Amino acid sequence: MRFVVILKQIPDDSIKEEYQDVDQLNDSDKNVIKEALDLRERYGGTVDVIGFGPLSAEDVMKETLTYGIDDAFLISDPQFADMDVSQVAKIVAAVIKKLGPYDLVLCGRQAIDGDSAHMASMTSCALEIPLIAYSDEITEMKDGSVFATCMGDQMAYKVEAKTPAMILSIREKNKNRFPSVPDIMKTYDGTYKTKILTNEELNLSVTKRKVTQLRKYEVKSSKQQKLVMSNGKDEEEKAAQILQLLKQKSVI
Structure with missing residues (x-):
């Protein structure tokens, strides 16, 4: 069997400080790689990793090689810069x-x-294969089908799909794995290499639709709102004070 893992897009260095530290492979990606390696042990085959981003993302791809995957591919080309998720x-x-x-x-x-x-849903659509979303465990693969337990809002449910299929995984209880010394040495002495894929090789027709605006998340203030007590002598005066306050706050 052949298992393919998609790594998340890596922010460019110029905007990386706006996000959390992404110098290393994040925990979510590690969990997916571990899950694919577990499947390889159970069913045999290969595990390939595909990343999308600038050439600087090659450092992250190297870390995937230290876990003993079979091949790492980085899609990197200036023509692909600032593309939207679709x-x-x-x-x-x-x-x-x-x-x-x-x-x-x-x-x-x-x-x-x-x-x-949206990466999983859109990629499965482009591949024209079924999507198993929020998979907590792939329980079995047999007879051209994959069986998984998925997490819903209220309960877990079982899903069956024909292969090939896309798995949007939230599984965290994978076999504990660490980079091996031989794989680390082969990665950093150049024996294991990330294969860089440019559009010169892929020859894809690229639509010039790019991200033009990003919404930056604002940190909410931790200051508590000051409570205002009405001190009117009667209900009519209290109502007038509240009305005046709402006008000052541009509520009405």
Whole structure:
């Protein structure tokens, strides 16, 4: 079997300070990689990792190689800069198809930069394969189907889908794994390498639709609102004071 893991898009260095630290592989991505490696141990096959971002993201891809995956691919080209999530999904889907047959594509819940949480759904749409969302556990794979337990708002439920399929994984209870010394040495001496994929090689038709505006999250003030007590002598005077206050606050 062939398992493909999609890593989240890495923010460019110029805007990275606006987000949490992403110098290392984040925990969500590690969990998905561990889950794919667990599946490889159970069913055999290979685990490939695909990342999308600037060349600086190669450092993060190197970390994935230290876990013993089979191949790491980084989609990086100036033509792909500032693409919205729908375009990124189409490009990633085209690369997955180009790399050959696969059984499962796995990715985490959402990216730290755009925070759109649409990558899995849009990629599965582009690949024209079923999506299993919020999978907490892949219980079994047999007879061309994958079975999973998914988390809903009120309860867990069981899902079956034909393979190939997309898994949006929220699983955190994976086998504890650490980078091995041999894999670390082979990664950093150049034996294991991330394969850089540019559009010169992919030859994709790129639509020039780009992100033009990002909404920046504002930190809410921790200051408590000051309570205002009405001290009118009767109900009519109290009502007049409240009315005046609402006008001052531009409520009415």
